[in-house]
Amino acid sequence: MKILLAPLDPVHDNAVKLICRKLTDAGYLAQSMPPGTSEEEVIERALREKPDVILISRTLGYKVAETLGHLVDLADAAGLRETTRLGVGGMALTREAGVELGFDATFVGDLNFNELVAFIEGKSINFAVIESDVKVQSKPDLTAGYSYQFHDPQILKYLDTITSQILEWTKNKTTDGIQRAVIRSEMIDRRVDLLHPSSSVEEKLVNQYLRFCDPEIQAFFTEKKLPAGVRWLSAEETARLPEMIAQVRTDGRSLRHQGSKPLFFVQYGTGCPVMDVMHIKTSEAWGADGVLHFDPSWGAQREGLIEGLLTHEHDGTIVTLANLQFIKQYMDPKTVWNVRGHRGLNTPEMQVLGHAAGADLFKINIPYGSTGGGTDPARLTVDGVYSLMLAAQYGIPFDIPGNDELSGVPPHKTFAGLLIMMALGLKLGARPIPKPLLCYSPYMQIYGEMDANSIDMNTAKLRVWREIVDTPIWPGEPVGFMTHTPERVQSSITTAAYASLAASLGVDALTMASSDEAYSKGPISAQARVDTLRAVREMMRFIGDAGYAPTPKAALIQEKIHTGITSVLKQVAERGDFVASIYEGDLGSTEDGLYPGRVGKGTVREEKS
Amino acid sequence: MKSIGFAGTAKNTGKTTSLLSVISQFHLQNRQIALTSIGYDGENRDTVTGLPKPRITLKEGDLVATAEECLKTGTARLESIQTTSITTILGKVVIARVEKPGTVLVAGPNRRRDLEHLMHLFTALDADLLLVDGALNRLIPMIACDGLVLSTGAAFDPQIEKISRHAAALVDLFHLPLSKADPSHGSNIRLKVDDDQWVSLPISALISRESLKTLVNSAGDHQVKEIVLKSAQKPELIMEFLSGRAGPVTITCGDPLRMIAGGDPLQWSRLRDEYNTRMQIMNPVHLIAMTVNPFYPRWMNRGFEYEPALVDAPELVRAVTGAVKKIPVFDIMQSPTPDWVRLFGYE
16 A cells, blocks of 8 residues: 655654654555645645555644645545545644544554554554553453562561451451441442432431431431532533543553553542543543542541532542442543542441442551541551451452651651551451552651652662562552642652652552642642643653662662561560550651541440340 | 535634524524534534634434534434444544434534535435535535535634735635536646647646646647646646746636635636636536634733634624625624525525
8 A cells, every 4th residue: 555644844754754664664655755845745746646545744733724724625626535545643633633624534642553554454443453552451450460478577477466466456346337337238239229218128227327427427318418518419510521521532542661560540539520530531541540539538537428429619529329430430441440448437338339339449558547547546447457358358459558658757667557457458368559658758858868869768668568578569649749849840740750760660550649739729630630641651751661770878778667667566566456556656656747546536346246 | 405515714714603603593493404514513612722612502303414423422412313434533424313402513524525425315314404514724525515605704814904805806716707618528637729629638736836847848839728727726836837828818627616725816816817817617616605703813922822812893894895795794793694594595
């Protein structure tokens, strides 16, 4: 087949030269014209050469559109469109612009050779063609291939002691949170609509549920009283979503330059499920592999969850089954979904709802949730163990965020807490994913641990995990925390740098914030999300299969963290009371900036036999 | 079935606004319409400037031909009647009936041959009036239409004097005398030389210096009496060919739209006025009216974005009306609204 390539640009013809070479290598008769070619010259040459396809390269801009439209018209006027198909590619082009211009194909973004060949061969271009480049047919399992074998027998021994103590202590203990989770699970199995129970049996279940709820939650169901700042989503708001989503285009490209790791996650929680969907679709379109649902903090401080398609005017989207199902229905089937429930009074119920809505991952961390997360340690230990059992029952992996470093906790203490959660989950049959936080934490700032560079400390933080246990590792949430400023370019660059460092060290996933998230003066914008995703893609391309070279100091830091972890675990094991250890600051003290949580204090009780 | 095309001299000249004005009037009279586009219409933001665009609303019973991916993107509920063999970037073109009124996104056939095929299909469905929305400055597919509404305005050029001169030259092309020759016979480019002999040229279009060379070589020393150019042709090249040649010469072109696609109407005017030529066309296109739009997107360097701007609207209408003379001219943003029903012959 004969292809004629023409740059309508006065200077640039790199794309044309590159494509011409690739087509020739693939066996096509490809000819290119020089830069500065006019529309008339293209058509004249085509009338002479009679190509099967003409490919035009040009950046789209105002008045350039008329030039491209004129070329298409000229081709039609000269009768060329009877025999020759027209394709266009260049910066700022979209499929819709291609349709407006009258082309038969538009090539958006980076070259996808499969897509180009499909067009040349006259096959319909669809994303199945593009996705054959990246063979992700089903959701990846982050824990696959990991044995969870501990390489440090001393640490393993301490963890065994600690987790045995935890399980013994939580035996026969319950909370209202657990009771609600049990009832909620039954209601879901019976398809009970909490808002409109349709039989006396269903009403009885709802009433049983409400008995374990706070008055504010009860008032929502019995008096239809909405919490402050919360309202129902209107039919008009949700009806516009398909039209808005249809305007989001994706080329199916991943952020990875090569290979299948890491997976890239973004966090969402605008408060509005409709806006969340748009953020998710935008993130998917720009290469995100997964998303994390962030809920509002006030919801975690009430016993019980409200229900329905609800929006609210603050950060975090309310966890209701209706909201989760609404959001899920619009997600790409390949997108990995994490529903956060690592703190507060509703942790077990969040896992039940997350599972019912189709979540792929849970988030559970007792030490962090019961300090920085504000929940009473005793309460969250009992709820957390139950939640881990649910994770095991559902077969859903759980991730363990290490964000207590943000309060000032040194990494060895945070990592000790993550290891305890790992061991606890493993003992209960669940699959954990630790999340060391790559950040410029108060501890780093105060003690100058990252003054010389950001590579040594973060390399040490990731390598120490590989040294201790064979486990998936997922830095977040997000990477680069406390390095972002209100300036979008800086924020995107720092995220991209951290992401590329983590990726070069073989992590399995990482979480990124949008470039306006850390210091947002208002709602997080989709544009800022794209900034970050685009920056990450570029950085991944830059680093490729190469890596960073830490200084010899990294090994010293790694050893120091490892020693510190062992010391903390020894302390907790010897204390013999995990909850007391949290209260007493073994896993992060008031000196470090961490305080035990108070929400739910005194709500643990013995289970009646 | 009658078909009316809406074309423009540039983006944002008011093609779709004119189309909406027509739809509104026909709807008010409870007349059903059929709609398609040779581009992409009904989106809420311009694909290049990002400025707001008018939405297209259809009522129950209207027909629309649009790409598969556009079927579910508006608020109208559409019932697919027939999937055509016409392909676009956004999928095959589907003919659908509006079941529930609402907005539609329209992306139809992008070439003349496909538009003609679509017209056959609409005729078979007993559609009475087909409106074809244009795209940018693209014109050629509109050859298939029974009539044309042309839009121009400040988006073409912010200087009113230039708009009006260009409009006058443009409209003149639609009022050239009709050639008696059979358009289906003879080669795309041929010369009538001394003794009324015809010389056929081995090129299909006169649009570059290469093709001019072929024209010159073919003419040789013959006296040229007529040049027939059925497809695309550039007036500057004809002028270069005629320089130094004795006239008069008849220039016979295929149709006004190919003439416009080939060259600036002002250059065609120069060819007619300064080169002792007589111009005629083989296939007429009925130009019904012209609309003018004072709006243009002004590029703002400080924000690196476009902002809406306007020229003096009454002055624009006055200048273009005075220049054009042969067809009615309307400011599509102001009253009085054209009586489209009467203009299209539906009384």
